Amino acid sequence: xxxxxxxxxxxxxxxxxxxxxxxxxxxxxxxxxxxxxxxxxxxxxxxxxxxxxxxxxxxxxxxxxxxxxxxxxxxxxxxxxxxxxxxxxxxxxxxxxxxxxxxxxxxxxxxxxxxxxxxxxxxxxxxxxxxxxxxxxxxxxxxxxxxxxxxxxxxxxxxxxxxxxxxxxxxxxxxxxxxxxxxxxxxxxxxxxxxxxxxxxxxxxxxxxxxxxxxxxxxxxxxxxxxxxxxxxxxxxxxxxxxxxxxxxxxxxxxxxxxxxxxxxxxxxxxxxxx
Amino acid sequence: xxxxxxxxxxxxxxxxxxxxxxxxxxxxxxxxxxxxxxxxxxxxxxxxxxxxxxxxxxxxxxxxxxxxxxxxxxxxxxxxxxxxxxxxxxxxxxxxxxxxxxxxxxxxxxxxxxxxxxxxxxxxxxxxxxxxxxxxxxxxxxxxxxxxxxxxxxxxxxxxxxxxxxxxxxxxxxxxxxxxxxxxxxxxxxxxxxxxxxxxxxxxxxxxxxxxxxxxxxxxxxxxxxxxxxxxxxxxxxxxxxxxxxxxxxxxxxxxxxxxxxxxxxxxxxxxxxxxxxxxxxxxxxxxxxxxxxxxxxxxxxxxxxxx
Numbered sequence: 001x002x003x004x005x006x007x008x009x010x011x012x013x014x015x016x017x018x019x020x021x022x023x024x025x026x027x028x029x030x031x032x033x034x035x036x037x038x039x040x041x042x043x044x045x046x047x048x049x050x051x052x053x054x055x056x057x058x059x060x061x062x063x064x065x066x067x068x069x070x071x072x073x074x075x076x077x078x079x080x081x082x083x084x085x086x087x088x089x090x091x092x093x094x095x096x097x098x099x100x101x102x103x104x105x106x107x108x109x110x111x112x113x114x115x116x117x118x119x120x121x122x123x124x125x126x127x128x129x130x131x132x133x134x135x136x137x138x139x140x141x142x143x144x145x146x147x148x149x150x151x152x153x154x155x156x157x158x159x160x161x162x163x164x165x166x167x168x169x170x171x172x173x174x175x176x177x178x179x180x181x182x183x184x185x186x187x188x189x190x191x192x193x194x195x196x197x198x199x200x201x202x203x204x205x206x207x208x209x210x211x212x213x214x215x216x217x218x219x220x221x222x223x224x225x226x227x228x229x230x231x232x233x234x235x236x237x238x239x240x241x242x243x244x245x246x247x248x249x250x251x252x253x254x255x256x257x258x259x260x261x262x263x264x265x266x267x268x269x270x271x272x273x274x275x
Numbered sequence: 276x277x278x279x280x281x282x283x284x285x286x287x288x289x290x291x292x293x294x295x296x297x298x299x300x301x302x303x304x305x306x307x308x309x310x311x312x313x314x315x316x317x318x319x320x321x322x323x324x325x326x327x328x329x330x331x332x333x334x335x336x337x338x339x340x341x342x343x344x345x346x347x348x349x350x351x352x353x354x355x356x357x358x359x360x361x362x363x364x365x366x367x368x369x370x371x372x373x374x375x376x377x378x379x380x381x382x383x384x385x386x387x388x389x390x391x392x393x394x395x396x397x398x399x400x401x402x403x404x405x406x407x408x409x410x411x412x413x414x415x416x417x418x419x420x421x422x423x424x425x426x427x428x429x430x431x432x433x434x435x436x437x438x439x440x441x442x443x444x445x446x447x448x449x450x451x452x453x454x455x456x457x458x459x460x461x462x463x464x465x466x467x468x469x470x471x472x473x474x475x476x477x478x479x480x481x482x483x484x485x486x487x488x489x490x491x492x493x494x495x496x497x498x499x500x501x502x503x504x505x506x507x508x509x510x511x512x513x514x515x516x517x518x519x520x521x522x523x524x525x526x527x528x529x530x531x532x533x534x535x536x537x538x539x540x541x542x543x544x545x546x547x548x549x550x551x552x553x554x555x556x557x558x559x560x561x562x563x564x565x566x567x568x569x570x571x572x573x574x575x576x577x578x579x580x581x582x583x
Binding site: 114 | 424547
């Protein structure tokens with residue numbers, strides 16, 4: 001009986017693992033096959049990879065989509081970490097009743113569905129376009145600005161600051177550091193792992209963001225990777241091999257981040273619930 | 276001057292100094308949080324207010340005029356809105372429980388200390404989380420196509436005699452969307468449960484076993500109650516996520532066939548950017564999501580609170 005249960009456990013987990021991994025294997029294999037072979041259900045690697053890459057780079061401007069996505073993700077991650085950690089630190093270290101109240105109000109924004117604010121945001125950036133076209137509709141700045149400041153990261157950094165030794169702040173003051181100096185010279189270096197976890201989450205969110213860029217970016221040369229994949233996938237006579245190649249290229253950065261920093265990744269997820 | 280007044284003077288100047296210091300610290304503290312407060316005000320709360328004001332107006336494009344609650348009345352007679360709402364609620368009622376039960380089940384299996392290849396299973400089941408929603412949606416669209424691999428597999432297993440129209444049958448299309456979301460998010464929830472299980476005292480299971488409790492009884496009387504806060508947390512996260520469902524529907528079925536898979540978020544998008552733009556009515560529909568998020572989160576808190 002006990003043995004049977006063991007076998008059932010392994011069987012069940014194996015099926016779950018296979019189902020989870022299969023789409024990845026399929027896209028890796030399909031990237032090397034012709035479209036007709038993919039449709040025919042070929043599950044073995046082929047020799048068509050180079051051809052698929054050539055067609056892909058000839059057909060769509062995937063290089064500039066990669067560039068746009070990278071620029072947006074890097075700037076978003078940097079600003080998110082900077083602004084979010086300043087606030088998380090500020091709320092915890094300079095804690096007052098007034099700030100706690102503001103903090104709770106900011107947290108409420110996590111409940112606001114993006115679809116509800118999408119239209120006013122679109123109109124807001126439409127109005128900005130008139131006076132400051134460089135951050136208006138159809139600019140990378142507009143695609144990233146509303147995503148930079150989120151209550152989630154403020155909350156995340158505040159939770160982690162609770163574990164930061166506050167004596168270090170006093171020590172810094174005695175050493176004559178300014179308040180901002182304490183933050184940059186003491187807090188930031190000691191909280192490296194927190195920053196790493198936050199960076200992964202921020203990067204992934206930005207890299208995968210779809211709805212807002214879809215609304216705000218219009219010209220073909222401004223497309224991000226998810227927009228490009230979506231356009232490819234919506235075509236009437238899709239070339240499966242080529243699309244799978246595009247999807248693999250699009251998934252590669254986040255997959256690499258995941259494999260090399262799995263621990264930080266999970267820590268980032270958990271950071272939102274502990275404490 | 277007496278010693279007494281002297282000491283009071285020192286005292287008051289000390290007080291004054293700490294007051295100034297406290298004020299200065301407090302003031303610097305506000306500077307640390309200022310950017311975030313302004314940002315969240317500008318990009319979340321201000322648009323929320325704007326969306327509400329918009330929902331009281333109607334018209335095409337920029338020509339909006341005040342119509343009061345007319346848009347809200349229009350909701351009840353709008354068949355597209357009613358199917359979008361129904362679909363979203365179906366996704367919610369079917370998908371979230373399936374996913375949470377599966378995730379709980381996996382996490383209990385993986386929490387066994389004697390299990391081999393634990394790391395492999397955990398990583399594999401968590402792996403779907405690294406894909407972008409658009410990328411996996413496109414993959415699922417092809418997997419569930421008429422000549423896709425899912426049909427080939429079912430045909431080979433002789434479970435069906437001819438290919439199923441997964442994406443163009445109203446019921447099957449919903450099942451496809453639900454299967455896709457479950458694939459993407461089960462591992463994500465599992466990680467939360469796994470880490471919570473590590474904090475459950477092993478001796479409780481030991482004691483339960485000695486008392487003759489079966490594995491199923493242990494699950495319902497120890498695991499579920501111990502994990503209740505995290506189950507509540509994940510179900511609220513999933514509920515909010517499902518109410519905002521957009522990427523998958525857009526890229527797997529585009530809302531079709533008919534409006535059989537249309538979600539509320541996608542309807543808002545269509546009203547604003549696909550059809551002749553009616554921002555006022557779109558904002559009204561978006562407020563439905565806000566109201567649903569608030570009501571459902573409150574219900575979930577209440578339910579979880581009562582059983583304690």
